[in-house]
Amino acid sequence: MAAGTVAELARALREDLAFFTECVRRYTAAGFGTPDTSEQRSWRNSWPPLLAALERAGLGGLRLYLEYGTPGAARRIDALLLGRRPDGVLVMVLVELKQWGSAVPVSAGMVRRSDGEVVVHPVAQVASYRAFFTDWRPADAPTLEIRARVVLHNASQEDVRALGPSSAGNGPVPVLGREDLQTDGEVLAGLLGCADLSPAGGELVRSFEGIEWTPSAGLQQRIAQSLFGKPSFALVGSQQHAYVEVRDRVAALAADPGGPGTVITIQGGPGSGKTLIAIRLLAHLQHAYPGATPRLATPSGTLRAHLLDATAAHPGGKELFPSAHTLDSAAGRARVVILDEAQRLAHDRHSPAATLERLIARVPIVVVFLDERQVIRPGEGFTVEDIRRIAHRHGRRHRAHELRESFRCRGSKAYTDWVDALLYGTPAPWSGPEGYELDTAPDPFSLQQWIDTSTRNGILARTAAGFCWPWDRAVRKNGILKPEVRIEHRDPATGTNRLWQAAWNAATRVTTPDGVVTAPPSRLWASHRGGHQQIGCVYTAQGLEYQHAGVIIGDDLTWEDDRWVAHPERSHDHTLKDLPPEEYLRYALNTYRVLLTRGADATRIYHVDAPSQQMLNRLVGRRTAVAGSPPVRHPR
Template identity: 45%
Template sequence: MHVFEGTVEEASVRLADPGFVAQCAKRYTATHDRAPGEAELRSWSESWPALVRVLVAAGLHDLHLLLEYELPGSSQRIDALLLGRRAGRLVAVVIELKQWTFAAPHPVGAGMLMVGDREVLHPGRQVGGYVAYLNDWVPAELDLEVRGLAFLHNASAELTGHLNALAVGGPSAAFPLLGADDLPQDGEASLLAGRLRCADVEPADRQAVSDFLLAQHRPSASLLARVATTIEGHDGFRLIGDQDKARQTIHRAIEATERGTPGHIVAVTGGPGTGKTAIAARVLGDLCLREDANPRLLSPSGTLTQQLTRAVGDTAKGLISTLTTTLPRGLSKDSSIVLLDEAHRARTDPLLRNSEFPDLFTRLIRDCAALVLFLDERQIVRPSEGTTLDELRRLARARGYTFAHIDLTTQFRCGGSRTYLDWIDALLSEDGQAPVWQGTDYDLAIAGNPAELEDWVTTHHHAGRSARITAGFCWPWDSPPTPPLMPEVSIPWTDNTGDHLWQRPWNSGAGGILAGTDTPGRAFWATDPGGHQQIGCVYTAQGMEYDYSAVILGEDITWTPTGWQARPEKSRDQSLRGVSPQQYLRYALNTYRILATRGTQGTRLYSTDSATQNQLRRLASGTRP
């Protein structure tokens, strides 16, 4: 997908039309079902003319230009892509556009910069990622040569010099950063073309451009081999027992597609810690070793996607990606196996859809040979999300597909304690009738106050163990995404020493690895240094695990002798606005179950509601303090 395709000369003419950017925005909206943001529109209006003026000055009128070119199999977009030929070979020049006038090195993140309060990739690193991506995904028969650069059209020579110096000695050094002083519009055309890495590039014929645009993009053999090798050697993706049996069941569907019979749905169900994600990753590795493979591992959870991509490596982007409502490109009905982890988070809109089955799933199975879904129905936390085993079985029957179900019963989280998981399931059922805790194989207790909760987490952190605090979404969340974060989780309490107030910030909302010093980005709150100092929520904890888990139950659910009572008015989660108390109760109980099953070694619970806190103490009265 792209919002403009034509020669540089044609782009120059179109940019003279005041309505050109609006037309491009309309095309973008039609493709993505959402309009581009104001900042993006402003960037297009300012950066496109600056680039095209330089390209014209360089005498590159007849080269082909794509604006906002979406990378195959990905939602990432290249600002501008030039196409031409050199010695009969197709050449693509990636151009990243920046309006920056200021950027500073990131205090702790290698390859990162701070632009104002935003954490961003170094432009050379960004271009390098795009170049590698095209090399990995464009069919080898096109014999594409890929080059790249960044054009910071508002930047001073001092800034571009500083940023180029930061890249010296690293992979980003291969991709120059150019400013206005490097590309003066009155400069000699040959000099400008050379700096734009186009001195030896001639116009490509229309057929070559068409071949590039119509090519079926798929992962290269070298990419598949790298991903397979990484997964094979990763300890976190080793399977045992039921997990390996599930893998073999999935392989039977894969082998059927290889015999020329596509049309299979496999559902893998299991509670927290049963290894659903490990199976998905391992099967992806298996698929990467197969001839002519074209697999995908998708998840609706951006947190999980980013964690998996980091574990496997950046080269896996495209093979591993976040599923929203837009399907990945380049799937093959005859050969693509799609693995959908955390399927209970998929945006299926069960309360709004007009058809019997989720449109997202019907489109997915239409475009692939087999669909493997990993889910836990008790982890559905929003009315717009989720599916059920029964729905998937009916979908397969309606489409004439084979259907297989594997239920994982052995779990490896919470110290492997079946006793604890059964207890937490009973506690967080609607009637709340859990037995008194008698377990000896898991560290469970009730904290007397939030300060005690934090002391427990800090003690484990100082001992070199991972520990986190999470809470229900019962406090405001208006903090900016980068530090200083506002201490919005605020809990007063009284004991025999007087009145107290405990305040801590939510996790950062920043999208990168680091939001600031000792503050990880939201996807890495559960795993990276500093996360223990912020309070996580279900959206950053789901799919993750850590050694010790502290959970704050807010006043959105309160215990009564007849069961849990929902108080939706106490929730700050906008996605749950307007649901009935009974509907809300289901989502809230699922939320707290997720939060209470993240700790592999121990859990501490605390409720801000006095009646609930008293009941928790009664049930856990036999635990150690």
């Protein structure tokens, strides 16, 4: 964002009143968004002590980059120093700046700051940057040595020692505190990792700034394996046809870069393999056509969080999955953009996310994966026909594919067909197939017991519900979430009412005072330890799957007079609750379709409305249930 010699930037910082204003402008222009007041405050607090230390160490001639952005603006390095070793080799020194006074480790790679917030250990953070540059360094780049430092300019030596071991990844990462920065000369230069460096000449600086950072050949294959454990995932039927179509279009683009662009829509229902195909395409295109700079983007923050979490061991993966806020910047270099869960795209042209219209206008090949029946909010969602019209408006060819297979629910398209009939057509009795377990739960207690038992047996099991209870994201001081999902159930055996209650998925990671994680952050609720103890919603479940799915249908959707009736006034989703019932109905049906199709091996349903539950009981063959009774097994 800001670049120059240390001396030049230090002088600008001292003398130029417009320096920070210009930094804000460049930050926004680089695709990072608009820096908030806390971000700008951190610049004003951290840059002066760093620059003062660098000048005192006699390093004024080294090249310095502040807020250095990686490709696609996926991450920013607080400071990057560039110098030359005596043998002429370029050296990058990556610096992570923190204003903290103190922090203590609470788990592997995590620390608790003095304000109680649990965050990534700064050593792990800067080590991930080092790993990025290692993994993304192209073969034709100049030889580079990469060093890393953490600077806690407000921390005492005791605070620094409290952080624990300072090694991660490829060797130690020194952590410097306030007293370290108060030394000077060669000693300070050594602490900063620059004692043997001299200024790089203009030619070396230009060679560094001209590097096109791209993933190494094996990164994509490792990402695919990390995500799914299926590096040789076999494509079948319509999946193979869609894959070959994209592959051939990119080959044609490589042969004729000036040819007309193409937009390819690939529509598929739950479990049709959309995300797996997207990953497979990304791996192939990056390996076969690295010049295409392919990117896989999604407007679903939950899905992106899982992509990044699955590739955490390979930090270079982050640039391949741009966020909604950085997609515009990433698309500026990409020749191919793959959009997964595209039904979550907003129509708002002024959104910080790059809309489909802008992508199609700028990128030669756009591949769009979507499911029209997974639109869950007003202002979101494109149909295949919408995309065709946009493509033609921009002179792009349009090709459409439909994925007919299902690989979730034990490969049972019969189950997804049953769900579609239940919600959009004429509900039919469940009649198979063998191997997939569908049942209703007589009460929320037995549903939770099933989830808990599954989890103890090593099965990934989760319960998700309609947004029919408040969620204020509050956490008690002892690390226990507020049990806001509350259901009063009348026990038919005793005639008494029993209160069942549970917490929604946590907004952020929740830990006890001694550092034990009691709840993962909401975007990782579906896969991380402890998630089975919270209730998920459509926003944390969409795009994902788990083995056993518990589903709580709220009273915003009830079965009355042989049809589904919507009750938006019973919703706590602020984006939906004020809609008229006939409009709300569409989003409610789509929401429960998502929740009902997450289970790979089994689904169990509980409806809070007794008549609606009785209808579901009849469809799956269950008699009127008694609380606590064992699940009924039906012959197939």
